Amino acid sequence: MGEKIRLDKLLSNMGKGSRSEMKDALRYGYIKVNGETLRTGKEKVDPEVDEILYKGVPVIYKKHIYLMLNKPQGVISATGDKRHKTVVDLVDEAYAHYDVFPVGRLDIDTEGLLILTNDGELTHELLAPKKHVPKVYFAQVDGVVGQADVEAFTAGITLDDGYACRPSDLVVQSVADGVSNVLLTIHEGKFHQVKRMFEAVEKPVTYLKRVKMNALELDPALALGEMKELSEVEFEALTRGVYEPKV
Ligand code: URA
Numbered sequence: 001m002g003e004k005i006r007l008d009k010l011l012s013n014m015g016k017g018s019r020s021e022m023k024d025a026l027r028y029g030y031i032k033v034n035g036e037t038l039r040t041g042k043e044k045v046d047p048e049v050d051e052i053l054y055k056g057v058p059v060i061y062k063k064h065i066y067l068m069l070n071k072p073q074g075v076i077s078a079t080g081d082k083r084h085k086t087v088v089d090l091v092d093e094a095y096a097h098y099d100v101f102p103v104g105r106l107d108i109d110t111e112g113l114l115i116l117t118n119d120g121e122l123t124h125e126l127l128a129p130k131k132h133v134p135k136v137y138f139a140q141v142d143g144v145v146g147q148a149d150v151e152a153f154t155a156g157i158t159l160d161d162g163y164a165c166r167p168s169d170l171v172v173q174s175v176a177d178g179v180s181n182v183l184l185t186i187h188e189g190k191f192h193q194v195k196r197m198f199e200a201v202e203k204p205v206t207y208l209k210r211v212k213m214n215a216l217e218l219d220p221a222l223a224l225g226e227m228k229e230l231s232e233v234e235f236e237a238l239t240r241g242v243y244e245p246k247v
Contacts, residue, residue: 005097007033008041010052013094014059030055064119065098066235067091068216071114072224077105087114090225103127103213104189112138112210113218115238116227125242126214132166132187133242136212137194143203145172145180153184157197163190165197183211215240 005013008022011031016022022031022041029037032053033045045052047061071077075085079101087102103115103123117123126133153170169185180203184194195205211218215237222228230238 003097004044004046006041007031007038007043007045007052009097010045010047010061011041011054011059013097014061016054016059025054032056064122065095065100065117066119066122066230066238067095067100067116067227068219068222068230068234069114069116069227070218070222070224071106071111071210073109073111076108077102077114084108087116090227091116092227095229106210107192107195107208110208110210111224112208113213113216114210115213115216115230122239122243126238127189129188131242133214134185134187134212135189135210135214136183136185138209138211139182139184139194139198139205140207141180141182141198141203141205142178143180144175144178145170145182145201145203149201149203152201153197157200159190159193159196159200165190165193168197179206214238214242 008019008026011017011022011025012019017025019041025031026039026041029039031038033043034051047059052059069087069090071087075087075090078086079088080086088100091100098118100116100118101123103117104127106112106114125131150170150172153168156167157165159165166187168187171183173181173183175181184197186193190196194208198205216234219228
């Protein structure tokens with residue numbers, strides 16, 4: 001048995017349309033629950049138990065949801081906070097009942113790709129240190145990043161607390177007026193890792209954006225603060241090599 005939720009909410013959550021469109025669909029008699037046509041969305045249903053038909057087609061209930069957020073600056077990667085807006089506050093009402101949480105953390109001033117889900121098992125696999133899931137960051141760095149830095153990052157940077165990072169892949173995209181644009185691929189997720197790696201070579205990060213996690217790239221069509229559900233292809237890219245879904 002699952003949780004009971006309002007029929008109109010469930011239908012709009014399942015992508016059948018907005019709450020007001022669902023109101024119309026109910027009025028027109030398009031919705032049947034356990035063989036009975038329901039005309040209002042007030043009724044609470046259990047999607048794991050009740051048979052819900054929309055125009056005769058079963059409404060498939062999804063247990064898990066996977067959202068891609070283009071995180072803006074100024075919001076924190078948590079489910080609740082007294083002082084700051086959180087990434088969960090950005091979740092559309094249509095997904096509210098899924099109780100999503102962020103997969104890992106981006107700093108308050110870091111932008112870019114953040115996955116929100118209610119799938120604890122996948123989250124665990126993606127964050128498990130032994131899985132070494134690659135994450136790619138675009139960074140703007142104060143200073144001229146050169147070949148010596150690339151080699152130091154390849155060899156493995158040592159952080160301020162003595163932690164020896166795994167080899168990382170640093171690519172310099174451009175250098176102008178003493179500012180470097182770089183792409184960095186890391187295989188760990190230590191606190192403030194990218195910023196601390198560049199601090200170790202005395203080139204502070206002034207802008208940071210995650211652009212890729214595993215094989216999943218941030219959708220360039222997503223504006224800052226926007227989110228969307230992952231397509232099947234995107235889900236496969238995110239989970240490639242780290243996750244064997246149970247059938
Ligand atoms: N590394 C950082 O320093 N900050 C982030 O938000 C992510 C990685």
